[in-house]
Amino acid sequence: MDDGVKRIIQDPLIPEMFHRVEKLEQFLHLARTRTYAKGTIILAQGMEFDEIIYVQQGCLAVSMGADDGHQKFLFHIGEGSIGLSTFLGEYHEIQIHAVKNSTVSFFKVEQILTIFREDEKVIFDILQNLLTKVYYFMGQARDLNFYRPSSRVFRLLYNLCINEGEQVGDHYEINFSLTQKTIGEITGTHYVTVCKLFQMLDRQGIVKKGKDKMVVYDLERLKSLINEIIEY
DNA sequence: GCATTAAGGATAT
DNA sequence: ATATCCTTAATGC
16 A cells, blocks of 8 residues: 555544545536535435535535424535535435535536546545544544533533644634534534533633634633533 | 523624 | 624523
8 A cells, every 4th residue: 555545534523624535626527516505405305316525615514304393413514525425315314505605516426436447546535534424423422422511512622622722821722713503513512501601611711712713721621621510 | 401492682794 | 784693591301
């Protein structure tokens, strides 16, 4: 095996940075390409689907419907990433909609096979993309079983700080911010609960969340909060 | 401990 | 100007 196919699976902290398959960029002429306005539903529940989605620009969200009409957010498909490499019949409950204005390409099976023949490394890229998703959702399954909602939120913040945080003096800065709403979606906790938790963190000076920056003032305290019972 | 609902205020586009 | 996000309180499991 040459180095081109030797890779490491790293766990994505948030479900939108799965392995990119940018090699598909060279094969866009084989695909059907469309643009979607923000909010458009690309794949509705129960719609047959046998293509691979590649997002050139923008961002899509994949969610799964529940009996009561609720949609459980699953993951984002960002630029350079792919979606639904599995082929759905008409009895699935997946929905995909555009989060931003997006241009996305659709590859049919035969086209994908052609690409595989021309550049077999694309196979590994697609496998890698799928495996990071599988690994991510294995982690989700564990978290939902073993941690309470408050723990899941704190764990996410802690991991973000460890992995993306930049130490500045005595504190850490995370140079992007998630909305409380998306933190709720990712961790499976209600957004009102997320709000209360951030209030607590703010009041105790542990974490302050800004518009496009989060700073962690007390990483050890944040870590210990993961295993504490929170009073609301 | 947390979800849910509702309702009003705050920001983003 | 309108949609989206955040806050707060009340209630229920």
